[in-house]
Amino acid sequence: MKRAWLAITMMLLLMPAWLHASPVRIGSKQFTESVLLGEMARLAARQQGVSVVHQRELGGTAILWSALQHGDIDAYPEYTGTLTHELLKNVPPDADIPILRAALKPLGVGITDSLGFDDTYAVGMREDRAKQLGIRSLSDLAAHPELRLGFSNEFMARSDGWPGLRQRYGLPQTQVRGLDHVLSYRALASGAVDAIDLYSTDAEIPYYHLRTLDDDRHYFPHYDAVYVYRLDLEGSSPAFVNVLKSLAGRISADAMRQMNAMVKLHGEKETVAAADFLGVQPDGDGANMWKRLWLRTVEHLRLVLISLMAAVLIAIPLGVWSARTKRLGHLIMALSGVLQTIPSLAMFVFMIPLFGIGTWPAIAALFLYSLLPIVRNTYAGLTSIPPDLRESAAALGLPRGVRLRRVELPMAMRSILAGIKTAAVINVGTATLGALIGAGGYGQPIVTGIRLDDTGLILEGAIPAACMALVVQGLFEGVERWLTPRGMRLEARQ
Amino acid sequence: MPFTSNASTEAFELRGVSKRYGVIPALDDVTLRFPAGSNTALIGSSGSGKSTLLRVLLGLEWPDSGEIWVDGSVLGPTHVLALRRRVGYVIQEGGLFPHLTALGNLALLPHHLGWSRDRIRQRAEELSGLTHLPPGALERYPAELSGGQRQRVALMRGLMLNPDALLLDEPLGALDPIVRHELQDELKAIFDQLGKTVIVVTHDMAEAAWFADRLVLMRHGKVVQDGRLDDLCQRPADSFVTRFVQAQRTLRGAAS
Numbered sequence: 120m121k122r123a124w125l126a127i128t129m130m131l132l133l134m135p136a137w138l139h140a141s142p143v144r145i146g147s148k149q150f151t152e153s154v155l156l157g158e159m160a161r162l163a164a165r166q167q168g169v170s171v172v173h174q175r176e177l178g179g180t181a182i183l184w185s186a187l188q189h190g191d192i193d194a195y196p197e198y199t200g201t202l203t204h205e206l207l208k209n210v211p212p213d214a215d216i217p218i219l220r221a222a223l224k225p226l227g228v229g230i231t232d233s234l235g236f237d238d239t240y241a242v243g244m245r246e247d248r249a250k251q252l253g254i255r256s257l258s259d260l261a262a263h264p265e266l267r268l269g270f271s272n273e274f275m276a277r278s279d280g281w282p283g284l285r286q287r288y289g290l291p292q293t294q295v296r297g298l299d300h301v302l303s304y305r306a307l308a309s310g311a312v313d314a315i316d317l318y319s320t321d322a323e324i325p326y327y328h329l330r331t332l333d334d335d336r337h338y339f340p341h342y343d344a345v346y347v348y349r350l351d352l353e354g355s356s357p358a359f360v361n362v363l364k365s366l367a368g369r370i371s372a373d374a375m376r377q378m379n380a381m382v383k384l385h386g387e388k389e390t391v392a393a394a395d396f397l398g399v400q401p402d403g404d405g406a407n408m409w410k411r412l413w414l415r416t417v418e419h420l421r422l423v424l425i426s427l428m429a430a431v432l433i434a435i436p437l438g439v440w441s442a443r444t445k446r447l448g449h450l451i452m453a454l455s456g457v458l459q460t461i462p463s464l465a466m467f468v469f470m471i472p473l474f475g476i477g478t479w480p481a482i483a484a485l486f487l488y489s490l491l492p493i494v495r496n497t498y499a500g501l502t503s504i505p506p507d508l509r510e511s512a513a514a515l516g517l518p519r520g521v522r523l524r525r526v527e528l529p530m531a532m533r534s535i536l537a538g539i540k541t542a543a544v545i546n547v548g549t550a551t552l553g554a555l556i557g558a559g560g561y562g563q564p565i566v567t568g569i570r571l572d573d574t575g576l577i578l579e580g581a582i583p584a585a586c587m588a589l590v591v592q593g594l595f596e597g598v599e600r601w602l603t604p605r606g607m608r609l610e611a612r613q
Numbered sequence: 614m615p616f617t618s619n620a621s622t623e624a625f626e627l628r629g630v631s632k633r634y635g636v637i638p639a640l641d642d643v644t645l646r647f648p649a650g651s652n653t654a655l656i657g658s659s660g661s662g663k664s665t666l667l668r669v670l671l672g673l674e675w676p677d678s679g680e681i682w683v684d685g686s687v688l689g690p691t692h693v694l695a696l697r698r699r700v701g702y703v704i705q706e707g708g709l710f711p712h713l714t715a716l717g718n719l720a721l722l723p724h725h726l727g728w729s730r731d732r733i734r735q736r737a738e739e740l741s742g743l744t745h746l747p748p749g750a751l752e753r754y755p756a757e758l759s760g761g762q763r764q765r766v767a768l769m770r771g772l773m774l775n776p777d778a779l780l781l782d783e784p785l786g787a788l789d790p791i792v793r794h795e796l797q798d799e800l801k802a803i804f805d806q807l808g809k810t811v812i813v814v815t816h817d818m819a820e821a822a823w824f825a826d827r828l829v830l831m832r833h834g835k836v837v838q839d840g841r842l843d844d845l846c847q848r849p850a851d852s853f854v855t856r857f858v859q860a861q862r863t864l865r866g867a868a869s
Binding site (some may be wrong): 507508510511512513514515516517518521524526529530532604605606607609 | 671698704708755757
């Protein structure tokens with residue numbers, strides 16, 4: 120028995136290594152522009168005969184950066200401002216690309232030149248209003264104290280947002296409001312405010328006919344788009360590195376805005392928009408909704424079932440052990456309780472250095488979340504056996520192991536199964552977050568749906584996830600009925 | 614499996630055994646002998662230590678000091694399993710496992726020891742006859758049995774391996790008076806028929822005297838008096854013995 124657990128643990132640990140023998144992997148963050156740049160690199164590489172897998176919509180900067188450093192992805196689109204402000208410690212905030220290149224080299228990371236556009240904070244006004252007031256640059260705002268400004272809450276709060284901007288340009292406006300970023304475009308279009316903060320490549324800029332004001336005193340840091348890649352690619356796939364380098368300087372802010380607009384405002388697929396720009400044929404996935412649903416169901420089930428089975432194999436012995444040794448039991452219970460309090464996304468991120476990205480870190484995280492309900496219910500089931508029954512088993516002269524197998528575990532079975540059921544249902548829900556680290560499953564359409572503000576797409580993930588939770592619940596109730604010994608379900612006769 | 618008889622003919626013996634739960638003494642320097650084949654009733658109020666005495670004999674508890682001798686040698690952790698298999702132990706509620714049928718309860722230990730299914734059933738049916746368990750009851754779960762039937766099954770479970778000794782802890786304590794009376798008769802008959810070493814714990818004087826010639830009265834973990842019913846009534850060791858004896862109400866007393 121012990122040997123079997125060891126073998127399974129080893130298998131779980133070694134599994135990620137097998138996944139490494141794959142083509143070049145490019146990642147992207149969970150916003151449209153990043154996905155577009157990822158697709159662009161993939162399509163351009165395909166054109167050169169390099170096969171590339173695109174891991175779309177991974178959770179965020181921290182996840183991609185960590186995945187790149189651990190070699191789980193080979194490249195991803197990034198912005199210079201993010202590198203200087205968030206990822207690298209010892210570079211000046213206005214570092215240019217050669218400085219960044221030198222700073223990244225010791226980390227084994229390479230960087231292309233700017234792709235041709237700068238996606239930074241900007242302040243925008245309606246074209247007609249700006250023309251009417253003669254405003255072209257941020258300095259021009261100083262002459263119009265009556266203007267009403269609406270800024271996203273983040274921009275209001277950041278030291279490099281509104282407070283610094285006001286100081287640098289000596290802005291006199293007093294009517295400044297915090298707004299949700301999505302709503303701010305509508306507020307601007309309807310004339311409720313005169314100027315808002317925006318990202319310079321937002322799709323909405325051409326759509327709402329906005330003018331981005333020139334940052335003539337160079338207040339906003341540069342967020343030049345680049346690709347970062349693992350330097351070892353230069354040895355293993357020089358052609359791919361050349362593809363990335365060849366894209367440098369080719370994408371103007373205008374072109375990027377158009378592509379963002381195609382996807383976000385006109386519902387075009389990222390692949391199509393990127394292929395259109397490159398002048399190549401898109402290679403659509405061609406899968407219809409049912410096929411996609413099936414694939415995601417398989418992915419989701421895989422996450423839930425593997426993590427749950429591993430948890431059952433580990434947690435039941437832990438529960439047995441806890442019930443046997445009081446002090447150890449408290450320790451185990453406390454530890455698994457602490458695991459439960461780690462926020463899911465943080466847990467997924469912690470797993471990346473150990474398991475890379477994709478299915479296995481998600482399974483590992485779900486496994487850890489499943490431990491507590493099973494350990495606790497095993498413990499509760501065993502300790503709630505009346506002492507005189509436990510003693511009767513001992514008095515018969517049965518060895519400890521036999522007592523556990525033939526008497527104690529069957530009597531605790533109901534409680535243990537309830538624990539497994541709880542873990543399974545929680546897992547079905549939590550597994551949707553696995554999409555953020557490339558695990559796929561029902562979380563994928565949810566992540567994409569949130570990004571594109573597409574409720575239909577969100578439901579395409581949320582409804583099957585809810586159904587699966589219900590099915591799991593029902594299934595376990597059946598199993599519980601089937602596995603609980605009949606004698607345990609009877610009310611005692613007097 | 615007969616006791617390998619040494620110099621001693623005692624089935625069980627306590628030598629200066631003490632056991633405390635916190636500050637409360639459950640057994641306080643108790644020395645007692647139980648000869649092979651003898652019937653003894655341990656009596657006393659709740660908390661007098663009589664149940665603990667049975668439990669230390671089976672190695673379910675270990676004394677803080679003193680020794681337990683079984684069959685001429687000191688009881689240690691290594692012989693506990695073998696000892697328990699030679700002793701039938703029956704507790705108040707029967708201690709039957711609710712997830713197993715009556716037969717499943719009986720089969721637990723023999724199955725572990727490698728008895729065949731047929732042999733187990735044959736022995737179970739033999740014992741059904743001895744304890745007057747109704748036919749068909751073997752297939753039922755404890756929750757489907759009456760209190761008296763549960764107690765019969767518990768006794769059968771204790772007798773499955775034909776042990777040398779039976780230890781019974783308030784075996785009839787949870788039964789109604791009629792069933793109890795009936796089972797007292799049957800148990801007595803079984804004890805006489807099998808001729809095993811029997812130690813029975815009860816707080817009922819009449820029941821104790823019915824089961825055994827020798828009564829051991831305990832209080833606060835000590836043996837107050839060890840003798841026949843006559844001795845306790847006519848020659849009480851102290852006033853507590855008298856009080857205990859007189860506290861057993863008779864119908865005649867209640868009527869007057």
